[in-house]
Amino acid sequence: MNAHEKNALLIAVLAIAASDIWTNNAVAQSNNPAPFTQAQADAGRQSYLTNCASCHNEDLSGKGAPALAGKAFIKSNFGQATVAELYGFIQKSMPYGDSDSLATESYLSIVAFILEANGANPGDQSLTPAASVRVSEIATGDMPAGFLSGAKSK
Ligand code: HEC
Structure with a gap:
């Protein structure tokens, strides 16, 4: 030719x-499935809306408090942190002024929801407080299309 x-x-x-x-x-x-299940992320959606959205906004873009999704979040120290460290921070300090007030399962599902909001793919492994993978290895900060409406998980 x-x-x-x-x-x-x-x-x-x-x-x-x-x-x-x-x-x-x-x-x-991202290519690697993250250490959380779709069921955890789905449960986390409701917990997030109830316990976090008042300050971090329903679309995780921040509202007074910092954004929990997007490139800037993944570029921050939280992107370099392990999922266990992100979980630990949230459990020890959030909801702001009422920290450590939720059940372990709720914190785990909220972390799964935040990871999915940042583009991490659920897999068949349940999230535990010890998950040692770095946030930036499984999440890009790109929110999946249709994520906020819940369309992705249906
Ligand atoms: C009453 C308001 C409020 C609520 C409710 C709340 N937060 Fe926060 N959050 C804040 C504030 C304010 C900061 C910034 C704190 C600081 O910089 O010291 C923050 C910081 C954070 C950070 C660190 C972000 C960064 O880039 O520094 C994470 C992660 C986080 N919150 C997660 C959550 C989660 C998950 C929930 C629900 C379980 C939650 N927060 C509920 C006010 C809130």
Whole structure:
């Protein structure tokens, strides 16, 4: 094939790749399944709305208190921290002014929800307070499409 044909082929291949990325964007934010289940993240949604959203906003964008989702969150110390450390911080200091007031299961599910909001993919392993993976290894800060409406988990 000549150079023109090669270019045309290349453009066609790139166009297909781009449309694949577009449609798969909501599914594959990062490759590794994170150490939490979809059921935990779903339970965490309700706990988050009840216990955290008043200060961190329903879309996790922050409201007086810092944002808990997005590139800046993943670039912060929390991105470098392990999931266990994030869990530990939240359990020891949140809800602000009423720390350590929730059940372990609620804190775990809220952490799962926050991780999913940052693009981590649920797997078949339940989250425990000892999860040693770094937040930035499983979460990109890109919120999956449809996440806030709950569309992703249905
Ligand atoms: C009454 C308001 C309030 C509630 C409710 C609340 N927070 Fe916070 N949160 C804050 C404030 C204020 C800060 C900043 C504290 C600081 O910088 O010392 C914060 C900080 C954080 C941080 C650190 C973020 C960062 O980038 O520094 C995390 C994580 C967090 N909160 C999670 C939660 C979770 C999870 C819940 C629900 C269980 C929750 N918070 C409930 C007010 C709140």
